[in-house]
Amino acid sequence: MEQFNVKEIIDEINELMDILDHTTLQEMLNDFHPADIADILHYSNDKNKITIFKLLDHDIASETLTYLDDYVRDHILHSMDTKNISKMIEDMESDDVTDLIHDLPADVKEEVLSKMDKEDVEDVKELLAHHEESAGGIMAKEYVDVNESLTIDQAVQEVRQQAQEIEHVFYVFVVNDIGMLVGVLSLKTLIIAPPEKKVSEVMNPDVISVKVGMDQEEVAHIVKKYDLVSLPVVDDSGILVGRITIDDIVDVIDDEVSEDIHKIGGMEALPDRYLAVPIATMIKKRAVWLVVLFISEMLTASVMTYFENAIAKAVVLALFIPLIISSGGNSGSQAATLIIRALAVGEVTIRDWWKIMSREVISGLVLGIILGIIGFLRIVVWSSFSHVYGDHPVLVGLTVGFSLLGIVLWGTLSGSLLPIILKSLKLDPATSSAPFVATLVDVTGLLIYFTFAYLFLSGTLL
Amino acid sequence: MEQFNVKEIIDEINELMDILDHTTLQEMLNDFHPADIADILHYSNDKNKITIFKLLDHDIASETLTYLDDYVRDHILHSMDTKNISKMIEDMESDDVTDLIHDLPADVKEEVLSKMDKEDVEDVKELLAHHEESAGGIMAKEYVDVNESLTIDQAVQEVRQQAQEIEHVFYVFVVNDIGMLVGVLSLKTLIIAPPEKKVSEVMNPDVISVKVGMDQEEVAHIVKKYDLVSLPVVDDSGILVGRITIDDIVDVIDDEVSEDIHKIGGMEALPDRYLAVPIATMIKKRAVWLVVLFISEMLTASVMTYFENAIAKAVVLALFIPLIISSGGNSGSQAATLIIRALAVGEVTIRDWWKIMSREVISGLVLGIILGIIGFLRIVVWSSFSHVYGDHPVLVGLTVGFSLLGIVLWGTLSGSLLPIILKSLKLDPATSSAPFVATLVDVTGLLIYFTFAYLFLSGTLL
Known part of the structure; x- marks a missing residue:
């Protein structure tokens, strides 16, 4: 059986719907694998979805339903009467039927169940009683x-x-x-x-x-x-x-990974596929963390207020603030992501924390030294061509260089430690998202920066 | 068969190794499932790994090898002579044998092959000829x-x-x-x-x-x-x-997901499990992106230089720089992560770009308005208790509030658009990592901020 480019086929079919009589289209459609028909339905507009589905043979239609995403399936079922739905699910396996019935509106659900085979209804009712994300919720009654x-x-x-x-x-x-x-x-x-x-x-x-x-x-x-x-x-x-x-487990793995990735990106996991989630729900899932991070990040404004006099005296210090805090955030994001994933696939456990720390201390030091040297050189070399960094470029360079070393080391350590701490508290390590670590590192990063500034610049600029 | 807590068992076994005679330990070990023995080996120290492996029955040892991580397996094989290795892989399926032989040093590889069954050697040589990450590289010759x-x-x-x-x-x-x-x-x-x-x-x-x-x-x-x-x-x-x-495909899915997650975290994908990667390799994989991001982020210093006079006149502006650029980074990270994952599982394709954009414009606006209002209120309310934000708190509040709206909208749009652009250029969307988007947004975020500052504060502070 040849694989093919579904997107091209869909364009073709949508053209054919207007030109051809439906009998030809019907023959063509019923030759496809139900998984491909599901793809075709997915990419057709809402009106065509229903027209196409009605052209399918009973068996193929029934099988196609099991490959459809929830929201396409619900859209199609919405256009069918309960008798047809009951007939359609007769040949499905009990886990697919349960999944489908679970999403129906309560009144439709009752009606569909009343029209089903008595033995099947018992199976489905048993399966519906289990928690959706438990073994009982994903199992089927069809076994030998x-x-x-x-x-x-x-x-x-x-x-x-x-x-x-x-x-x-x-x-x-x-x-x-x-x-x-x-x-x-x-x-x-x-x-x-x-x-x-x-x-x-x-x-x-x-x-x-x-x-x-x-x-x-x-x-x-x-x-x-x-x-x-x-x-x-x-x-x-x-x-x-x-x-x-x-095959059901592969879907579970996909869902769990999406959940982790959304959390790593700094938001709550979406309950469904991107385009299927109502926009209000999506905004809520994003707003919660964005506001939490924003309010935490407000601490940076307080820290900055504390150093306002230093900035007033040496405005040159302000120039490097974005560069310095973002480097801490980036190194923290790398470390957190690495450890979150390693914990998720079981490559490391919290018992390995000491091994992880010793690796991350070395990594943080080396990465910090690299960025520190680049930062220092950039300021000193630049200053030999222009007076933009004032009268004490070497001292400013040292401040920035050492701050980078300290911040990258600190970012790496907190980024790698945070997922381990969360895991040991039985919380989800993925919650220590890239933005979360970055925010944490921003506040402490400013403290590190101004500490080095006072160390190197007292008596000259400060 | 009961599942059990492997970590507890390992502690027990390591104790038993000192107390018990090895015959008792041997009986105990050979009762476990090879996948559990693999776990036990994984968490034992290097010396015990080899001792334990030698206690296993031939069949169980052979099967255990197929469950081991590369680096544990290679460590154990290192302690065996080539005759034993050839005997051990006799009963394995050809894909596992190929995988194992692929990682052996060249001279050991030749010797092991020379001691294997002639027919098996042909299969393995055929499989070795395929690219490791192709269908031929993961297939087996055992089929009916x-x-x-x-x-x-x-x-x-x-x-x-x-x-x-x-x-x-x-x-x-x-x-x-x-x-x-x-x-x-x-x-x-x-x-x-x-x-x-x-x-x-x-x-x-x-x-x-x-x-x-x-x-x-x-x-x-x-x-x-x-x-x-x-x-x-x-x-x-x-x-x-x-x-x-x-089951081989499940491993492929795991690897591909790890690759994506590492990229989202702003680094090159690691070639092996966290603890197995040499630390120099790991640092290199992280340093490349960290340096690229650092050098790009240097643009912020240049932008800041451009606005140095504004900061000197109104130091209060500097206070909110971390808060403002991090909000752009966070909202960009959310959007990028969402779209990268949706593209990876095929929930959306580049054909959906228009739908995505319209959702993201709305999301960005709503999220930006929320943060903008919080930011504005924080400054205005705070100023009624202290003089920390100077004589024009409402104007400063408006500057920060509108900047937040602009930056969150901009972060959301660029975060969601970047993966789509990369995908349409046949590049990996996951490269538009959270740190990458954050860096991009930082530079433009500063421009947005100072533009609003001139708009609202000209004639008063500026």
Whole structure:
């Protein structure tokens, strides 16, 4: 199957909608993979979305729904009556159905549920009861299980029966008489093993499972750590209740990463994709941190007031304030980002704090010396051509150079330490965003700068 | 199988190493999952790493190697002779072997290859020839393929034979007489389908595949988009040459995200995990951007020189410089991070630039008005208690307030536009890091500030 440039196809389709009769378009559309149709719908205008969706065959329409983003899906469902919705979700897997029903308005939800198959409704109601971000909230009820006492031959018969209605089967879960998970069998083993052997003899009894209430982020860690493709979910008594597949975990990983990145950027995580979030919500998510940072940054004005006389005497000092505080912010942002990510993927833990500190002290010193030398040279060299930095360029250069060393070292240390401290307080390390560290470093940076100024310039400029 | 706290176990094991005889420790260790043993090795000191590894059974040791981070693995391999290494990798899948051999010193590599099974060597040499970050570089040679002309019954026999040596089989790839990929069969279909049917009748001919040279990031996009678990790789003539499984793709996604996050933090991406990167390399990766940003930020000193007289006349203006430029940087950092991530996951494309701009203009205006009002009020209210802001607090307040509005709007616009511009120039949007945007906004922010200062304060302070 060829991959293609969806954006070109969409332009074509939108043209065809006006020129062609819909039968030709229909044939064309139903040849695409549902994931591609989802892309086409995503990039079509609102009117065309509904027209295109109505041209799809029932099976393809149903599958396409599972690939759509929430807001496109909700837009399309909005145009359908409840009978059609119930019919559309008949063939979906229970986790997709739950996801879809979860987002429906309450009255529509009730009506759709009342029109569904009774057995399916039970599954969906069970899944809806779990927290959306728990193992129970992302699992599906479609799995194949066999009793440990069966022979391989009997198990194959059982799989044939159960698997008819399930799209993807990679593992068969093995349970005992009361439904407790006791092992796992790959389909490969089922094909290879001698038919007369007992399931309990060939299964892998060391099956990795998660409890239904586990947070999805933790589930993702387990799936990644053990390289799993499918993961059984059990209740508190060890009874098998569902399964999670890795494609759902990939979505969880994406969401968690977006959350981290938004926080690193200095804002609260958006609840949905950029264009789908109402603009008022987005502004609120940004305003909270922006105002917090702004009010903290007001401390710089207070610090500056304290040094107002120094500035009045030596205006040249004011010239380098943006340069100096931004260098602290930049080095702090680097360090914070590095450590936040390393903590997130488990490359380091808070137990490693000492190793991290010793690396960051060296890095901060070296980086500070580099910037300090460049800063010093810039002032001294520049002054040999112009009188812009006054009568004492070397002293000013030393002030700026040493301040840069101190501020870069301080920025690096606080940037790397802050995520570790947050983590050890069980807070999210990503909260120590680049802007947050920068703000912290700005205030202390000014103190460092003016301290060096008094040290080098007392008696001359100050 | 219970999950447990690895860090507690490691402390226990390190104690046991001194107290217990190694036989007890050996029994204990070999009961763990190889992924857990890998964790234990990761957190043990260098001497214990080797002692522990030598206590592992051959099979478990071999599997543990595939879960280890490069630097721990290389440390352990360093302590083994080439004969042992060749024996250890006998049972590994070809992609893991290739990965391991790739990192060996050239002379050890040759020796290990010379001691390996001839057929395996051919596979590994073929895989080594591909670019490390291409589909060919991450694929494995272990897959099950059947000819389209077989019956299901014959295919099952074929799978039984081929699958013995392959650990994970989820799909059977279908090829024609010259080895071209023509379809795919799930093991489920193989179990369910009537034995006398032809493979070509029940297979899915719409099999999604990738070319051997495709970049791994693009491969990851395809796997995510189509929710795949296993993906066949073909050469330019469509001949099946390998398969990629989703657990390898999860690692690719992790790497790409780390790269983006490092760039957002204002540095070059690290080539390996934080603690594994030599400190000189890490400093270099950070110094490059830090120096570039520093030199760009020097422009602020030049701009400030231009306004030196204004500052000398109204020192009060200097007090708010950090507050004002940091607000521009923070709002720019928010916008850039949002758009970089939205572009990375495909939530928006450069085609959406107009939608993005209209959202960002509104956001920037609202956020700017909020900060502007807070800034204005802070100065005016404060001045009713003290004389710190001079004789014209309302005019100073207006200067700061309007500057904040202008700078936040400007920061938001440039922060959101920059990633889009980079993307449309086929550059990496993540390069428009938070520090980069902040630096850009600092220089223009000063211009905005002093412009408003002349507007409001000419005739009074200026």
